[in-house]
Amino acid sequence: QVQLQESGPGLVKPSQTLSLTCTVSGGSISSGDYYWSWIRQPPGKGLEWIGYIYYSGSTYYNPSLKSRVTISVDTSKNQFSLKLSSVTAADTAVYYCARVVGPYDAFDIWGQGTMVTVSS
């Protein structure tokens, strides 16, 4: 069965760029039936959708983060990645990657999440 696993630094300095990768196992990221998304959750708070990507490279972003977010895909490695620039303490959160059924539907499979702290 398909599994997702996030990886990347757990500590990022303010004003720097946060970079995370999600590795997909048990299935192909190039399957045309799915999109691949990033979602975050600040400590003690709710979920926030960051954006998603199709295997072809088409992307959609949360308007509130769009100016700082880049999501990319590497089909040869079965991975997709998140870059968030100019981070502040407000970007401290657990970051999840998730699979989206089609371009409109639910997030049906989630990674376990990775905590990223923004601090000097």
Next chain:
Amino acid sequence: QSALTQPASVSGSPGQSITISCTGTSSDVGGYNYVSWYQQHPGKAPKLMIYEVSNRPSGVPDRFSGSKSGNTASLTISGLQAEDEADYYCSSYTSSSTYVFGTGTKVTVL
């Protein structure tokens, strides 16, 4: 885009039924049948419980059901059990080709 509105907390005794509301606008909940619900236990990743307003993924107990009327979607848990104590979030696709989550509801089993 504003978060969908959910009650902060809902509680019930074992065996009872509870309902969690999720209120949006005609640009999200009211405009699409792409409302989903997620259960999140402390320290764990969210788990899909309902998709497309009222459909249950394989393995989700039929105690969980979803519905929608106008701009408000609802999740009902019938026959509440201790393991249902968790946070619940709704989500909807939007007219901007984006997603929005609800504010979250903490369910307590008394």
